[in-house]
Structures are given as structure tokens and as C-alpha cells.
Amino acid sequence: MKKKYDVVGMTCSACSAHVDKAVRGLDGVDDVNVNLLQNSMTVEFDENKLSESQIFEAVDKAGYKVQNIGEKQVSNVQENENEHKKKNLILSFIFLIPLFYISMGHMINWPLPSILLGHENMMIFVLVQLCLVVPIMFINRGYYIRGFKTLFNRSPNMDSLIALGSSAAFIYSLYATFMMAYYLGRMDMDMTHHYMMQLYFESAGMILTLISLGKYLESRSKQKTSEAIEKLMKLMPSTAIVLKEGKEVEIAIEDVQIGDVVIVKPGNNIPLDGKIIQGHGSINEAMITGESLPVDKTIGDQVIGSTNNLDGYMQVEVSHTSDDTTLSKIIRLVEEAGASKAPIAKLADKISGVFVPTVITIAIITFILWLTLGNKDFHFALNCAISVLVISCPCALGLATPTAIMVGTGKGANLGILVKSAQHLEELSKCDTIVLDKTGTLTEGKPQVTEVYPMGVSENDLLKYAGSIEQYSKHPLAKAIHSYVLEQGLSIDSLDHFEMKQGLGLVGDLKGEILLSGNRRLMEKNGVDLSSIENLYKELSSKGKTPLFYSYAGQLIGLIVVSDVLKQTSKHAIDCLKDMNMNIYMLTGDNQLTANAIADELGIEAIGEVLPQDKEKHVRDLQEKGHRVIMVGDGINDAPALVRSDVGIAMTSGIDIAIESADIVLMKNDLQDVVVAYELSKATIKNIKENLFWAFFYNVIGIPVAAGVFYSIFGWLLDPMYGAAAMSLSSVFVVSNALRLRFFKPKHQIIKIQENRKKEEKKMKKVLVEGMMCEHCKAHVEKALNAIDGIQATVDLEKNCAFVEGEANEATLKQAIEEAGYTYKGIE
Structure with missing residues (x-):
């Protein structure tokens, strides 16, 4: 049992030392941390051997008093x-x-x-x-x-x-x-x-x-x-407006339950973590993530409790109670x-x-x-x-x-950098080596299909096979391929059996035959002949592209190339870390040739073809060579490596904080914050x-x-x-x-990519479009708008809009969108 108490009467370090000694000497106490600054004491003890009254008595004998005070009373x-x-x-x-x-x-x-x-x-x-x-x-x-x-x-x-x-x-x-x-x-x-x-x-x-x-x-x-x-x-916030039987009712924040729908009006703080089920808003998340610019959110987006809704009306389905919010x-x-x-x-x-x-x-x-x-x-x-x-x-x-x-x-x-303990803050300042996960850390984590190479089947047939098996996986590469197949308007089949092979790929049963999707090792393990595509595979890998193999009924049916682009700030962050004399390594499950191509672009060393469970071993190897290692990953798949490292840093979206596995949590998915965290620890x-x-x-x-x-x-x-x-x-x-x-x-200068993007967007027309539901819809709208002479358009599916650069009147834009089958809602 771990509990925090307030200690009354401490005035100097001798006081805290005496309180620590008095409590630490009790049978059943595992750990004690007395904080002079906060006049508090955290005790971890076995409640079967020791009671709170005995702890209070020990502190009293030392000349001090213990009392429990609620957070709001402190x-x-x-x-x-x-x-x-x-x-x-x-x-x-x-x-x-x-x-x-x-x-x-x-x-x-x-x-x-x-x-x-x-x-x-x-x-x-x-x-x-x-x-x-x-x-x-x-x-x-x-x-x-x-x-x-x-x-x-x-x-x-x-x-x-x-x-x-x-x-x-x-x-x-x-x-x-x-x-x-x-x-x-x-x-x-x-x-x-x-x-x-x-x-x-x-x-x-x-x-x-x-x-x-x-x-x-x-x-x-x-x-x-x-x-x-x-x-x-x-x-x-102390209260929330909850929608009950069609009426708005204001209740205490502690009484709001998971699943309740709260109303958020312009200018109000979002009471609790949840998901938008109706409406949209421009959210100021600076107090949580440290990001100065507001974030536009709409139906299906997650929102963080206590952030401010600058503009828009929203109905939010609560996912966390007041004691379990991101802010808490x-x-x-x-x-x-x-x-x-x-x-x-x-x-x-x-x-x-x-x-x-x-x-x-x-x-x-x-x-x-x-x-x-x-x-x-x-x-x-x-x-x-x-x-x-x-x-x-x-x-x-x-x-x-x-x-x-x-x-x-x-x-x-x-600044959006959450440090778990003072020990990790000090340890961070001593580190000389940093190990980086690739997907979602260095790259956007949103790969895209760039090339399709069918073998013995048509391109559409290869895509149908790919879509049929990838629909069952939540891996970023699978999602990219599945979305691409849907954008092409192709139908896909259901599998009779599906299995994911960790670090290898996917295995499925389609119409009584084995359908495989994965890396080279998966194919070789299942006896698929790859000799006909060896040269193409090497060429693609050397360019930093990730080719996925597909086979059906034991025969190779083609390759689909997926590329995950680097984040705009990754190169700058790597350069800053080099200035700090850091040894930098990238760990990835990609083949070594692909890993080398990305590493060469960044000027770092890459270790490819690493299974998730083997990342911890590579970190341990570096430590055994005398290095103090920082591991940066997503805090979930990289958990063993994060725990093994001297300091584990988790990149997170700000909703699911990987506190258990990481020592430091970055609220923004930006590698530049690793630089800031390191400099802060030094300072x-x-x-x-x-x-x-x-x-x-x-x-x-x-x-x-x-x-x-x-x-x-x-x-x-x-x-x-x-x-x-x-x-x-x-x-x-x-x-x-x-x-x-x-x-x-x-x-080190921090590049504000979002601010630059906002500036660029201000130069463009923001055209609101209603009715888009998927990547297929996005592709249709982009195609329709880019067909207009002198127009360059990019569609943002999450924001339900298109950013249009070039000279075109409103009537032309409206016509193009409506002919594509969607609703034009005006220019913002």
C-alpha cells in the first residue's frame, strides 16, 4: 500500500531526515519519501504488518504531526x-x-x-x-x-x-x-x-x-x-452540463459518469476526457500539450478534459471520470x-x-x-x-x-514534457546514447501505398487479395493498404481464418487456400519461391521503401510498396542531438536495406529486422558497452525496451499516457521535445x-x-x-x-511546423465539404478540385475541408464538389 500524508512542523532538512528515520525504522515499511518543500510524506508499507496509527505515532514521537488534507485544501x-x-x-x-x-x-x-x-x-x-x-x-x-x-x-x-x-x-x-x-x-x-x-x-x-x-x-x-x-x-471545472432525457442539466463534475453526454459551448472548458459525437470545435490544448495553436476537432475525435473550446458547439461522450482524466x-x-x-x-x-x-x-x-x-x-x-x-x-x-x-x-x-521522478530527470542528463523507434517516432506513422507490382495476376486481383487479409490487422501498413484498396473502389472477401505472426506478417484462409501477407522471412518460412523478384526487392529496399510480399496457394502473386515519410521535425531534432554529442541508433522491424536508406537520410546508424521482443536486447547490449541509454518509442510496443533503458521516453498523443513503461512522457508526438527534455534535465x-x-x-x-x-x-x-x-x-x-x-x-531552435502549416493554410482558401466518410471520398474530392485549371487542392478528412490554392471563383469550386457527389458548405 502506498499513501501520501501531510506532515506538520517540519522547518528544515534535519526535520525531514528525522521523520524519514522514524518511519523507515518501522517493521513493514518498504519505502519512505519525506518532502520538505511540500511538507508531505509518502509511505509504501505492508498494511498486514503495519497500521496508519503506528505510522502517526512514530512521527509524533519524532516531534511532528501527521494529518490527511484533501488536495483542494492544501x-x-x-x-x-x-x-x-x-x-x-x-x-x-x-x-x-x-x-x-x-x-x-x-x-x-x-x-x-x-x-x-x-x-x-x-x-x-x-x-x-x-x-x-x-x-x-x-x-x-x-x-x-x-x-x-x-x-x-x-x-x-x-x-x-x-x-x-x-x-x-x-x-x-x-x-x-x-x-x-x-x-x-x-x-x-x-x-x-x-x-x-x-x-x-x-x-x-x-x-x-x-x-x-x-x-x-x-x-x-x-x-x-x-x-x-x-x-x-x-x-x-467544478461542474458540467450533462444531456439527460433531451434536457441540459448542470451537475457537479464528480457526479458525471462514463458514457454521459456533456455539452460544451463556445468559450467553455471541456469538463472531462471523451469523444465528440456531435458538432465540432477549435480546441486550445496548450495547458496540456504545450502546443500554442488551437486544434480543430470534429465527430469521432478524442478531446482532453479541462482544455478550452474556443469556437463551436460539441456534444462529448465521457470516457473518463474526474479522478482518471488526462489532467488528473x-x-x-x-x-x-x-x-x-x-x-x-x-x-x-x-x-x-x-x-x-x-x-x-x-x-x-x-x-x-x-x-x-x-x-x-x-x-x-x-x-x-x-x-x-x-x-x-x-x-x-x-x-x-x-x-x-x-x-x-x-x-x-x-512544455508538454511529463517527468515521472527526479531520479529519471538526473539520469537523463547523464545519458550519451539514444535509441529511436522508427514508426511514429521518426516517421509520421501513416504510411501510404506508392507502388504495386503484380506477379501472375492482374493489379486489381492483387489488391483484392491484399485488402481481404489486411482488413483484419490494425498495423499502420495494413491500414494504409486497406484504405488504398477501398479508394480504388474494389470489393474484398472475408477470410475463413486469420492469424497474425509477430514480427513476420499475416496468415489467412481464403476459399480453402493459404493467403500470406508479410516480410521476406514469412515467405521463406512457408516455402514461397522469391527468386523471380529478388532484384526488384533489393532495388526497392535500397531506396528506403517497404515492400510487402503476397502469396496465394503457395505462389507469389506480387509486391505492394508502402512508404512511411519522415516527420518534418525529425531531421532537425537529430541534428540537435548530434550537436549534444549523442550516439544515435534507429531500431526497426524493416529489413536492413530499408533501414539503412532512412538512416542515411538522417545521418544515423540503423539496426533493421528487429522483432519487438528483441529491442530490449539491443538496448541491453549498448548498456553492457558502458553507454547510458535513452529509448524513445510509443510506450506500448516498445515497453520492454523502455523499461530496460536508463531513461524511457514515450511519444504519445496526449490521451493514453504510457506512465507504467516510460520514465518521461512527451505530450506532443515531436522528437524535438526529446531535445528540450534533455536540455531541461541539464539545466x-x-x-x-x-x-x-x-x-x-x-x-x-x-x-x-x-x-x-x-x-x-x-x-x-x-x-x-x-x-x-x-x-x-x-x-x-x-x-x-x-x-x-x-x-x-x-x-537549440525548435521548428514550429504546425505554426508554419497554419501560416500556409491562411494563404489558402478553406473550403468546407460535407459528406466525406473515408479515404475513398477524400481521393474523389481532391481529384475533382485539382481538375480545375490553376488549382492545387489538399483535402483534410478529419477537418471536413479542402485547402485550395490558386485563382478560382466560388461557383466553380461548388460545382466541382457537388458533381463529385458531396455537399459544398462554403468558404471559411
Whole structure:
């Protein structure tokens, strides 16, 4: 069982380390991931061995609280907490400003009331400071409650350092106050004045207020790191208009069921994932896919919940409930990635577990050494010890990794790149080799019939045989051939038996004889003589074309050539990957000659004739040679290879997210996003290293300075107030540095094919055509329009329109379409 909880009271990396240790030690816990940034804890445990109450008890003993808060309540809780911090901060400053002015004014010759000046008013001077610092300590009492509780539980955290430092300053100041009263009563003005100069009331108040200021700024900054998730959550509509018994009824989104029909009007968000059953629309999917331009969709098209319908009326049949929509999956994926830990964070985690006890030990040693060996008075030794306590900042160390991961994965989600975990993000930055599936990754995945070579039968007979067997397969090549046969207006027969041979082709029984469709190995396995077509086969393969063999009753009856064109962005993406010094391989089931032709065009190495189950072996072979391998595929057929690779990247349409097999999911079917993902991983890991460097560097320099190590050489001595300010600013600095990732832009230029296509389409006339149902219809309309002099036309079956370039009046276009048997609906 895997469950996520909210942990209350964590303030630094030492806190998260103690919570992790407390829960991980329980019998039945398989894994624990404590996230300081989100104040959350994910526990994977055996519910037969361990109960939730035992987990809660372990966290409570560590000095923290666990509670379950719904996703929609989390942001409200965070906002309320920030408001509470802001209110306390303002109140603290109201008391701190006069406290600081009074305590330091006489040193800087600031004007002070006469009641606070002179030896006769020394006790009034001290008591006013005492009255001002007590409210500050009360306002910020949480540091003492949490700090001493965790200290007594032997799991000290940042609050413990603050509580010890400010308490030491306050207690010593009280001691000095009593000594002043003692010597004043005996009229020893020198000693009275001596102790008046050793008051730390302003330091105690300043430490608490500056730390609170830093925590408030840090909290505000941390909120920005999760803004990607918040933006996505705000997209989710709360209600939907459902069609019930012919009437439109508005109901809560949680009450909508699979199969319900929802109404989507212009300007409204699509409530849930589904399929358009009536109408059409122009959909803005930018928030899901990262694609800036709207997508036109019509009957039969899938739509994504929470995307915006810019124009058009639609009726959508719901396919997923509110908990299972694409957006819900994305939110969960981004949250899990943000909460996960990168391997680079392990060193920081180990240090965090012992950091606070080490700091307390250093402070004690500093105090003792200066008091005994340094020949300094109690005041000097205490000053150094307090400075050590307040300048040491485990927060910066704990925030270094999770802030960068949260911002990086959030930025990826905005770009349509979904990262499963921080580990995969880091691993991606280390990879040097990329293996690419061909179909649908490098190519459009929509092959077309280009040539037909009959052998011993007529061309129409060969096509009839081909259409009869290919109609049963869902393979892209089969679909292309089947559609082509239908476009020719040929009839096809039904088979008595059909079987698909993995990696070979199709076998069917037609009128009592065996009908085969597939590659060369299928023919040879079934004893079909291919000698008569050997030269033609080699010639076609060398040109990158995919010839499919057909035989009937044991005799070869011909070849049909199908070509799958490269995506327009593939060559550019490959060039970018080469610039990054990537080793690039293409795996395909095509024969080696065909694979080489495509690879030569791209300038990469090809491995052909690879069965789906063998792709994993090729990835493993590369890994055994010392390479870190990225596998890019469709996330379904390539699942074994995706799992085997160091980082598996799935190309997807944005509806069926292959989360299980892939480590990274690209919402757009564009290889260029692999380039963007790689650059984003590099930028994120660089940011983490910067954060860790500054966190370590700060403590390595800050603690010795605070301890007075450089006092004898340079005369450097750190006031506890400045230590508190530095402690606060270090955390703010780390978070602010991570937030720079929000402005990440890939170094390599990304070609916007869709935008270019849109620009070209704007130059053309968009002619709306009604009645087209299949590729056969498309071919008829294109033929009719292209027969007009000076006209070049391309039909888009999905959009029910034709893009017409050239000079032709509307009447001519209408006549051509209607004579072809379809309905002219005007020019858009």
C-alpha cells in the first residue's frame, strides 16, 4: 500500500531526515519519501504488518504531526499559514524597531528620551528593553515549543538552534539585569555600566524576527515553485452540463459518469476526457500539450478534459471520470516527480541527519575553548557560541534539491514534457546514447501505398487479395493498404481464418487456400519461391521503401510498396542531438536495406529486422558497452525496451499516457521535445549543483567565522543579529535560484511546423465539404478540385475541408464538389 500524508512542523532538512528515520525504522515499511518543500510524506508499507496509527505515532514521537488534507485544501492551508506568518512578522517588527532603536541608539548618538539616559536611568533603560522583547518571544513562541520538544526527543532541528540561541541571549541578559540591580544597590557604577553593555535583549528579538522574515519569504517563494500544479488544478471545472432525457442539466463534475453526454459551448472548458459525437470545435490544448495553436476537432475525435473550446458547439461522450482524466494523471505525475528525490540529494540527506547535533556540539566547544584557552570573558565566549547556533542553516541544504526539482518538473509540464521522478530527470542528463523507434517516432506513422507490382495476376486481383487479409490487422501498413484498396473502389472477401505472426506478417484462409501477407522471412518460412523478384526487392529496399510480399496457394502473386515519410521535425531534432554529442541508433522491424536508406537520410546508424521482443536486447547490449541509454518509442510496443533503458521516453498523443513503461512522457508526438527534455534535465541538475554548492559553501565559511576562528588573524567577529539575517537569506537565496528555472528556454531552435502549416493554410482558401466518410471520398474530392485549371487542392478528412490554392471563383469550386457527389458548405 502506498499513501501520501501531510506532515506538520517540519522547518528544515534535519526535520525531514528525522521523520524519514522514524518511519523507515518501522517493521513493514518498504519505502519512505519525506518532502520538505511540500511538507508531505509518502509511505509504501505492508498494511498486514503495519497500521496508519503506528505510522502517526512514530512521527509524533519524532516531534511532528501527521494529518490527511484533501488536495483542494492544501493550497488554502498554505495561504492561511502564510497570512499567519505575515501577521506575526508585522507584530514582531512593531516591537523590534523601538527595541533596536533604544538598545543601539546611545552607541550611534541617536536622540533618545531623557528618561532612558544617564546612570540614574540605567534600570529603566534595561526594563524597557525587557518589556519589548518579551512580546516578540511570545509571538514567536512556536520556535521554542517545536525546538525544545525535538531537542528533548533527541531529534533537534533548525528550531532547536533558534530556541537555544535566542534563549541563551535572553537568559544571559536577565542575568546581566540582576547583576546591574545588585551593583546599583551598592553604588558600584562601574560594574553596573559593565553589565549594561552586555545585554542581548535586542539580539534575542532580532534573531527571532529576522528568522521569521526569512521563513516568510521562503514560504512565499516555495509557493511559486508549485505554481505549475496550482495552475493545472485551477483548470479543472467544478461542474458540467450533462444531456439527460433531451434536457441540459448542470451537475457537479464528480457526479458525471462514463458514457454521459456533456455539452460544451463556445468559450467553455471541456469538463472531462471523451469523444465528440456531435458538432465540432477549435480546441486550445496548450495547458496540456504545450502546443500554442488551437486544434480543430470534429465527430469521432478524442478531446482532453479541462482544455478550452474556443469556437463551436460539441456534444462529448465521457470516457473518463474526474479522478482518471488526462489532467488528473498529469497533476499526479507532476506531484510525484516534485516529491521524489534525485540521487544527487543523497549526500545532503546524510549530512542533514547529523547536522543540528553537530552544530550544537560546535557551539559548546566554541564556548568552552574561548572561555578556557582563548583568555576571553564569558560575554565574548557566549557571543561566539550564539553566533554559531543562529548562522548554521540546515534549511538551505534541505531546499537545494526539492525546489529545483519542483520548478524543473513543473516547467516540463508546461512544455508538454511529463517527468515521472527526479531520479529519471538526473539520469537523463547523464545519458550519451539514444535509441529511436522508427514508426511514429521518426516517421509520421501513416504510411501510404506508392507502388504495386503484380506477379501472375492482374493489379486489381492483387489488391483484392491484399485488402481481404489486411482488413483484419490494425498495423499502420495494413491500414494504409486497406484504405488504398477501398479508394480504388474494389470489393474484398472475408477470410475463413486469420492469424497474425509477430514480427513476420499475416496468415489467412481464403476459399480453402493459404493467403500470406508479410516480410521476406514469412515467405521463406512457408516455402514461397522469391527468386523471380529478388532484384526488384533489393532495388526497392535500397531506396528506403517497404515492400510487402503476397502469396496465394503457395505462389507469389506480387509486391505492394508502402512508404512511411519522415516527420518534418525529425531531421532537425537529430541534428540537435548530434550537436549534444549523442550516439544515435534507429531500431526497426524493416529489413536492413530499408533501414539503412532512412538512416542515411538522417545521418544515423540503423539496426533493421528487429522483432519487438528483441529491442530490449539491443538496448541491453549498448548498456553492457558502458553507454547510458535513452529509448524513445510509443510506450506500448516498445515497453520492454523502455523499461530496460536508463531513461524511457514515450511519444504519445496526449490521451493514453504510457506512465507504467516510460520514465518521461512527451505530450506532443515531436522528437524535438526529446531535445528540450534533455536540455531541461541539464539545466535542472546544474541548478541543483549550484544550490548544493552555495548551501555547503555558506556553512563551511559561516560556521568558522561565527566561532571566531578568524578573530585572532583578521579581527573578524560575527554579531548574532547578522548571523540570523544570513541564516534567513541563505534559504531565500537557494529558493530564488531554483525559481530561475521558470524562465528556462532551450538553446537549440525548435521548428514550429504546425505554426508554419497554419501560416500556409491562411494563404489558402478553406473550403468546407460535407459528406466525406473515408479515404475513398477524400481521393474523389481532391481529384475533382485539382481538375480545375490553376488549382492545387489538399483535402483534410478529419477537418471536413479542402485547402485550395490558386485563382478560382466560388461557383466553380461548388460545382466541382457537388458533381463529385458531396455537399459544398462554403468558404471559411
